[in-house]
Amino acid sequence: EYVGVLHGLTQLETTLSERLGIRQVIIVPGDSETDSSVLRELGRTAAGILTECLQDNMIIAVSGGSTMARVAETVNVVLPTVTVVPARGGLGEQVEYQANIIAAVMATKLGGRYRLLHIPDGMSEEALDAVMASDANVSEIADMIKHADILIQGIGEAGTMSKRRSHEPETISFIGQNCVGEALGHYFSFSGECIYTTNSVGFRLDDLAKVGKVIAVAGGRHKAEAIVAVTRAAGQDVLVIDEAAARAIQSII
Numbered sequence: 001e002y003v004g005v006l007h008g009l010t011q012l013e014t015t016l017s018e019r020l021g022i023r024q025v026i027i028v029p030g031d032s033e034t035d036s037s038v039l040r041e042l043g044r045t046a047a048g049i050l051t052e053c054l055q056d057n058m059i060i061a062v063s064g065g066s067t068m069a070r071v072a073e074t075v076n077v078v079l080p081t082v083t084v085v086p087a088r089g090g091l092g093e094q095v096e097y098q099a100n101i102i103a104a105v106m107a108t109k110l111g112g113r114y115r116l117l118h119i120p121d122g123m124s125e126e127a128l129d130a131v132m133a134s135d136a137n138v139s140e141i142a143d144m145i146k147h148a149d150i151l152i153q154g155i156g157e158a159g160t161m162s163k164r165r166s167h168e169p170e171t172i173s174f175i176g177q178n179c180v181g182e183a184l185g186h187y188f189s190f191s192g193e194c195i196y197t198t199n200s201v202g203f204r205l206d207d208l209a210k211v212g213k214v215i216a217v218a219g220g221r222h223k224a225e226a227i228v229a230v231t232r233a234a235g236q237d238v239l240v241i242d243e244a245a246a247r248a249i250q251s252i253i
């Protein structure tokens with residue numbers, strides 16, 4: 001908030017909080033798309049919000065992505081009783097952006113524990129159900145994810161994410177025509193309707209109600225529509241964005 005006051009962004013934080021229906025919106029000055037120091041600051045700010053909420057024995061579920069990688073790296077508190085889990089299994093991301101890796105990096109920073117989901121990408125619904133039914137470890141972690149005390153997630157542009165995750169060409173074109181935002185493998189229309197979901201273990205939209213606190217973090221003006229879509233779809237408690245995204249969101253809602 002102090003940073004917001006300094007840069008005159010406090011009014012914009014209040015406006016977006018009202019328009020998006022999110023209790024707390026925090027705006028980091030600058031554009032993370034063009035300035036890597038802003039991306040780092042976005043990560044550091046979200047990590048600060050996360051650590052303010054942390055208490056002993058909590059479970060944190062994390063998404064993947066380059067923004068969340070910055071969040072994990074900049075966590076700066078030690079709390080050994082905390083457990084970090086990936087919010088969902090593999091979604092087809094390159095290794096350093098996978099939620100498993102982000103969870104391990106964050107847990108190491110916290111001096112805490114992590115539990116990972118070792119599930120191959122692109123499995124059918126039936127195969128995933130079979131793994132859940134036969135592997136106690138996977139079903140136990142899936143249960144931890146659903147009851148996490150804190151979920152912290154990135155937000156992606158639907159088209160960019162479907163290409164980055166190498167979906168089938170028909171799926172890429174379907175998503176491109178119908179969706180603007182992506183979070184945790186769910187793809188949303190601008191009005192916040194979930195249009196397509198990648199098969200995977202872990203968090204689903206209906207589980208959101210059971211999670212204590214949801215923090216979303218995203219930056220860059222190109223993510224404006226995606227941020228509106230994802231926040232319309234789900235009840236985030238805190239949204240951490242950069243100034244470029246904030247100004248672009250203001251112009252479309």
Ligand code: G3H
Nearest residue numbers: 064065066067154155156
């Ligand atoms: O689900 C959203 C994506 O993980 C966002 O990825 O932070 O690399 O843009 P990004």
